[in-house]
Amino acid sequence: MATDSWAQAVDEQEAAAESISNLQIKEKPEENGTAAYATDSSSTPPKSGTEGGNKTTDEDDKDDKAAQSLLNKLIRSNLVDSTNQVEVLQRDPNSPLYSVKSFEELRLKPQLLQGVYAMGFNRPSKIQETALPMMLAEPPQNLIAQSQSGTGKTAAFVLAMLSHVDPNNKYPQCLCVSPTYELALQTGKVIEQMGKHYPEVKLVYAIRGNKLPRGMKLQEHIVIGTPGTMLDWCTKFKFIDPKMIKVFVLDEADVMIATQGHQDQSIRIQRTLPKSCQMLLFSATFEESVWNFAQRIVPDPNIIKLKREEETLDTIKQYYVLCNSKEEKFQALCNIYGAITIAQAMIFCHTRKTAGWLAGELSREGHQVALLSGEMQVEQRAAVIERFRDGKEKVLVTTNVCARGIDVEQVSVVINFDLPVDKDGNPDNETYLHRIGRTGRFGKRGLAINMVDSKMSMNILYRIQEHFNKKIEKLDTDDLDEIEKIAS
Numbered sequence: 001m002a003t004d005s006w007a008q009a010v011d012e013q014e015a016a017a018e019s020i021s022n023l024q025i026k027e028k029p030e031e032n033g034t035a036a037y038a039t040d041s042s043s044t045p046p047k048s049g050t051e052g053g054n055k056t057t058d059e060d061d062k063d064d065k066a067a068q069s070l071l072n073k074l075i076r077s078n079l080v081d082s083t084n085q086v087e088v089l090q091r092d093p094n095s096p097l098y099s100v101k102s103f104e105e106l107r108l109k110p111q112l113l114q115g116v117y118a119m120g121f122n123r124p125s126k127i128q129e130t131a132l133p134m135m136l137a138e139p140p141q142n143l144i145a146q147s148q149s150g151t152g153k154t155a156a157f158v159l160a161m162l163s164h165v166d167p168n169n170k171y172p173q174c175l176c177v178s179p180t181y182e183l184a185l186q187t188g189k190v191i192e193q194m195g196k197h198y199p200e201v202k203l204v205y206a207i208r209g210n211k212l213p214r215g216m217k218l219q220e221h222i223v224i225g226t227p228g229t230m231l232d233w234c235t236k237f238k239f240i241d242p243k244m245i246k247v248f249v250l251d252e253a254d255v256m257i258a259t260q261g262h263q264d265q266s267i268r269i270q271r272t273l274p275k276s277c278q279m280l281l282f283s284a285t286f287e288e289s290v291w292n293f294a295q296r297i298v299p300d301p302n303i304i305k306l307k308r309e310e311e312t313l314d315t316i317k318q319y320y321v322l323c324n325s326k327e328e329k330f331q332a333l334c335n336i337y338g339a340i341t342i343a344q345a346m347i348f349c350h351t352r353k354t355a356g357w358l359a360g361e362l363s364r365e366g367h368q369v370a371l372l373s374g375e376m377q378v379e380q381r382a383a384v385i386e387r388f389r390d391g392k393e394k395v396l397v398t399t400n401v402c403a404r405g406i407d408v409e410q411v412s413v414v415i416n417f418d419l420p421v422d423k424d425g426n427p428d429n430e431t432y433l434h435r436i437g438r439t440g441r442f443g444k445r446g447l448a449i450n451m452v453d454s455k456m457s458m459n460i461l462y463r464i465q466e467h468f469n470k471k472i473e474k475l476d477t478d479d480l481d482e483i484e485k486i487a488s
């Protein structure tokens with residue numbers, strides 16, 4: 001029965017989410033727990049839902065940057081390559097600029113080179129080509145680096161930390177702060193993978209819930225955690241002697257400043273470190289506020305920027321359909337599906353409620369539907385996206401907040417069941433472009449269909465059309481011949 005199959009689809013999605021959740025989280029630490037979670041490559045830390053964690057409950061209202069970033073990490077299978085050149089601003093413009101084309105040129109410790117190759121990295125990514133020589137230079141250089149998520153920043157600073165550690169010295173030498181526990185955990189996993197052949201190097205998580213006995217001195221070499229706990233461990237509890245730190249990494253600076261308190265805590269940690277400590281800061285974006293923060297964290301920086309590959313609407317055919325209600329929009333959608341073959345489509349709705357309703361209706365019509373919804377945990381959302389990518393479902397219904405920044409390259413049809421608007425009700429051109437645009441290199445032809453159901457949404461559509469200076473054609477979904485034409 002239709003309703004049953006929908007319920008079954010949800011069950012399947014959830015089961016899949018559980019099975020692919022490769023975080024292997026064992027338990028959630030109590031706020032007053034006593035265990036210390038140190039790891040080498042064989043052990044896994046516990047889950048903490050605290051400290052700036054992912055609040056997915058108010059999804060439609062809140063753009064949760066940390067959750068988005070985590071989602072991107074969970075679903076990423078490859079390096080996001082770029083044909084853009086890196087922009088480099090050197091602290092000392094007279095010193096020669098090194099860049100490397102191979103990992104051998106970096107003269108890494110053999111155990112680390114082995115680790116890099118074991119991860120399947122054949123050559124440095126664009127940003128790594130320039131960032132790695134700077135980070136591994138003697139004397140160490142400070143660096144601020146910005147490039148979009150997935151371009152190899154984490155791998156770069158993990159390699160730098162592992163290279164600078166002296167495992168014979170049994171005390172913390174590298175600190176890495178991340179905005180949330182979950183993000184810290186992802187970085188920890190990269191440290192464990194890359195350090196697989198270097199088991200002498202130990203790692204510990206400075207996260208709330210990881211309580212150590214008073215007076216204890218940490219023996220692990222790398223400490224990774226969230227700013228509040230890291231600050232406490234350096235200052236209040238003195239588990240770490242900040243004066244011995246050689247490398248300080250601040251990851252996801254843009255996410256960090258979006259979380260109340262994290263910016264101050266990070267600056268306070270940085271102040272406890274010696275002048276000689278290498279400061280490294282990474283960010284996916286570089287707006288004014290991030291830049292101001294970066295300059296406070298990293299004195300005398302070298303700066304590396306890698307521009308994002310630009311998306312265009314050039315290869316996209318855009319249409320709009322006039323309707324009066326959401327039911328009519330659904331009917332129009334059914335007509336489109338009845339007339340043309342759509343391999344895979346993404347459908348965007350404004351609210352979670354509409355997305356849920358639409359997914360149910362489509363499912364009742366016999367479509368294999370995946371729903372990305374705000375109530376889902378990030379790991380579950382990652383699982384849904386993976387299933388869709390694998391072609392297990394043909395339609396992905398989602399709200400924008402859930403799907404922001406997600407690239408599903410094989411999707412050739414995008415349907416805006418609701419047009420993207422910002423919180424003031426103005427057209428959100430950037431989101432429109434990101435939903436349906438394609439970068440030049442992946443410039444496959446695409447089809448975008450916008451559903452218009454009021455004067456207001458018609459106005460939004462006109463403004464989007466004007467903004468991009470690209471005509472959006474009207475489509476009559478009652479005319480089968482007309483629909484067939486759009487697919488040709």
Ligand SMILES: Nc1ncnc2c1ncn2[C@@H]1O[C@H](COP(=O)(O)OP(=O)(O)OP(=O)(O)O)[C@@H](O)[C@H]1O
Pocket residue numbers: 069072073076077078079080119120121122123124125128147148149150151152153154155156284
């Ligand atoms: N040199 C490389 N060759 C091949 N794959 C790489 C290389 N460097 C990193 N990767 C892989 O590419 C993906 C993205 O890398 P990484 O996580 O370091 O990017 P990032 O810029 O830090 O992104 P984010 O900010 O989202 O973490 C990962 O799966 C990583 O294992």
